[in-house]
Amino acid sequence: MTCNPAVDRRTILKGATAGAALSITPLRHVRAAGTPVKVGVLLPTSGVLAFLGQACRRGIDLGAKMMAENGAPAVEILHVDTESKAEQGRVAAEKLIREGCSVLIGAFDSGTTISAAQAAEAAKVPLVVNIAAAPQITSQGFKYVFRNFTPGATLVYNAVARIKELSSLTGVSPKTAVLMHVNDTFGHAVAKGVDILWQKLNVPIEIVDTISYSRLAKDMSVEIGRAKAAKPDILMPVTRVNDAILIVRELVKQNVELFGVIGPGSPGPYEKAFTDATGKYGDEYMDCVPWYDPTRVKTRRAIAAFAEAYPDQRFELNVGFSYEAVEIVADAIARAGSGEPGALQAALRATNLQDHIMYGGPITFDETGQNPNIGGVLLQNQGGTPKVVGPAEIAVAKPVFPMTPFAER
Amino acid sequence: MVELYLKVAAGGLLIGTVYALIAIGLTIIFGVMRVVNFAHGEMVVMGMYLGYALWTLFAIPAIPAALIAAVVLFGLGVFLQVTVVSRFVGRPQHSQFILFIAFALVITGLHLMLMGPDARSVMAPISFQTYSVGGLRLDAARVQAAATALVMILALVAFLRFTFIGRAIRAAADNPLGAEVVGIRSGRVYAVTAGIGLACAGAAGALVSPLFDAQPFLAPEFTLLAFIIVIIGGLGSLTGALIGGLLIGVAEGFAALLINPAMKSMFSYGLLIAVLLLRPAGLFGGREAR
Numbered sequence: 001m002t003c004n005p006a007v008d009r010r011t012i013l014k015g016a017t018a019g020a021a022l023s024i025t026p027l028r029h030v031r032a033a034g035t036p037v038k039v040g041v042l043l044p045t046s047g048v049l050a051f052l053g054q055a056c057r058r059g060i061d062l063g064a065k066m067m068a069e070n071g072a073p074a075v076e077i078l079h080v081d082t083e084s085k086a087e088q089g090r091v092a093a094e095k096l097i098r099e100g101c102s103v104l105i106g107a108f109d110s111g112t113t114i115s116a117a118q119a120a121e122a123a124k125v126p127l128v129v130n131i132a133a134a135p136q137i138t139s140q141g142f143k144y145v146f147r148n149f150t151p152g153a154t155l156v157y158n159a160v161a162r163i164k165e166l167s168s169l170t171g172v173s174p175k176t177a178v179l180m181h182v183n184d185t186f187g188h189a190v191a192k193g194v195d196i197l198w199q200k201l202n203v204p205i206e207i208v209d210t211i212s213y214s215r216l217a218k219d220m221s222v223e224i225g226r227a228k229a230a231k232p233d234i235l236m237p238v239t240r241v242n243d244a245i246l247i248v249r250e251l252v253k254q255n256v257e258l259f260g261v262i263g264p265g266s267p268g269p270y271e272k273a274f275t276d277a278t279g280k281y282g283d284e285y286m287d288c289v290p291w292y293d294p295t296r297v298k299t300r301r302a303i304a305a306f307a308e309a310y311p312d313q314r315f316e317l318n319v320g321f322s323y324e325a326v327e328i329v330a331d332a333i334a335r336a337g338s339g340e341p342g343a344l345q346a347a348l349r350a351t352n353l354q355d356h357i358m359y360g361g362p363i364t365f366d367e368t369g370q371n372p373n374i375g376g377v378l379l380q381n382q383g384g385t386p387k388v389v390g391p392a393e394i395a396v397a398k399p400v401f402p403m404t405p406f407a408e409r
Numbered sequence: 410m411v412e413l414y415l416k417v418a419a420g421g422l423l424i425g426t427v428y429a430l431i432a433i434g435l436t437i438i439f440g441v442m443r444v445v446n447f448a449h450g451e452m453v454v455m456g457m458y459l460g461y462a463l464w465t466l467f468a469i470p471a472i473p474a475a476l477i478a479a480v481v482l483f484g485l486g487v488f489l490q491v492t493v494v495s496r497f498v499g500r501p502q503h504s505q506f507i508l509f510i511a512f513a514l515v516i517t518g519l520h521l522m523l524m525g526p527d528a529r530s531v532m533a534p535i536s537f538q539t540y541s542v543g544g545l546r547l548d549a550a551r552v553q554a555a556a557t558a559l560v561m562i563l564a565l566v567a568f569l570r571f572t573f574i575g576r577a578i579r580a581a582a583d584n585p586l587g588a589e590v591v592g593i594r595s596g597r598v599y600a601v602t603a604g605i606g607l608a609c610a611g612a613a614g615a616l617v618s619p620l621f622d623a624q625p626f627l628a629p630e631f632t633l634l635a636f637i638i639v640i641i642g643g644l645g646s647l648t649g650a651l652i653g654g655l656l657i658g659v660a661e662g663f664a665a666l667l668i669n670p671a672m673k674s675m676f677s678y679g680l681l682i683a684v685l686l687l688r689p690a691g692l693f694g695g696r697e698a699r
Contacts, residue, residue, distance in 0.1 A: 046521070046526070047526075047626075048526075048626050050521075050525075050526035051525075051526050051527045051528075054526070183671035211670060212669060212670065212671040213665075213670040213671050214670070214671050214673070214674060216627075216630055216674075217670070218620075218621040218627070218630075219424065219620065219621065221416075221417075221420050221548065221662075222417055222420070222662050222665035222666050222670060222673075223665065223670045225413050225416055225417065225666070226413070226665075226666060226670070228413075229410065229413050241528065242528045242622055242624070245528070245530060245622065246622075249536055249537060252537045253537060253538070253539045253546065253548055254539075254546060255539075255546070273527055273528060273530075276530075276532075277528075277530035277532065277622070279532065281537060
């Protein structure tokens, strides 16, 4: 066997090293001036969270379309699926950064967002968090992470405050409650938060039982049987959409009579899948969540455009916060006048969007990268759609409380 | 409180009967062909989607939908057996495992492509109805599903005992070589067995469609549930699958009530470990002729 003296081991090693260096060099450095800024979007568009990830994606796409129509700087949106796996956050973020993205948006669930945030921080590329409630996302000293969503503690605080003021809003004072929660990170965190804040805010309703159930529950008959046995005035389920449907079905079957069902910061009951599946029985179900402000012109315009683009879908909080993430990025690009990640990071830090679609104060970011001005509303399903019934300043309907017994519907 | 206990026991027995039908589908395939269908949960989900589609498109209720699903899945079982699985019967177990895991992945992918990731609910009035029996409110969909599953199980037992093909299946399960010697064509027997196994899964899926929302990702849970039941009952035993199904249904209900609803699946695994330690062949394993 002979060796080619021109290609020796050292040459190969040098070539390999150069190749490796090139492969990790972000392409943004070679982007021509005037080309659209690449915005990477990480969402779980397949896997168990796909249903919600797809809703977020619709918000992103609508946001990009409307920003372009409003004359915002040109952007190119690159989507990567995180497959509903937390560990894919980092992989997806690194992939988007390698492809030259100057800013990232994502990633819907907390685990994936934490994973993606580490990659973004290491590469010094800003990440705008559309949805993810875990406190550590903005408490780790990251400089490139900006969250426009309520952290878990605030979410629960707003929810407990809304439940507390329900009595003054309706003149009806429930005395007892049962708290039910899905047995996952989110469900546990909310249940724990409710427990703490219940004492702290001195809510005059006694929680007589707390029932946790599996994330994969297919059947809630025993859980609702146990809740019924505690004879509560209100039921407070912390759910996803499927278990919220199962809960309503069982409440009807077991003829449980309650003043109300109120989700304390829970996803699920405002989604179209829920109202479609439960029909009249899903009406008067309440939920306390961050939501869009239905009184703003900008919101109504976004909802109309959404209805035109996706006539079979509902504009809800996943869509709204994803839409707003695009708006935040577009605003930062316009003010930075550049697609450079460093300039975008500085522009994001100085964000001050007064007119936007979600309920709350202006969008700004504090030193941790958190928007502290996001509000929470009290929603109630009425006529098959979620309506804001509190706070009074943006309410579009009056709360029905106590709720109509299921047997009389 | 007594009413609650009675309700949990009744609910457990009712859903346990449907679980038994699912497990019988798995155990009959293993008992006769000695292959383990790792895609069994996917077949149940396929039945659920059929139940959903038949109700949504043609307003066909769960019981006739279960019969249609049984026929469709029977055909699918025969087709898969004749075209693919027959080549794997007698091959090393790891290649059989890979084949069925591949089936599971393909079917889940197809479910995702055709139906999407959203949960699909049967919007039938029965999903919200109950029967009142002596002051006890029983879920109407659950009562109907259990009664139909029980009739199907009894019909299957009668089929295996009293028909020629049923006896041929039992003969092939007991002694494949002996069955061949007396003129039983094992290929045909295997095809019918695969069809029956999948028909059980499909029918059970359609029966539970008014109870559980159809979703592609439910499949592994059904597969695992069927495994737990057949291992507790004894692999290859129909009686074992029936008793195992009822046991799991009731045990899960009481575990949810008395311990913690989030731990009810853990209780099933605990029961599985206890049976494996105390009676490794299962409650009816080796006792009953296959």
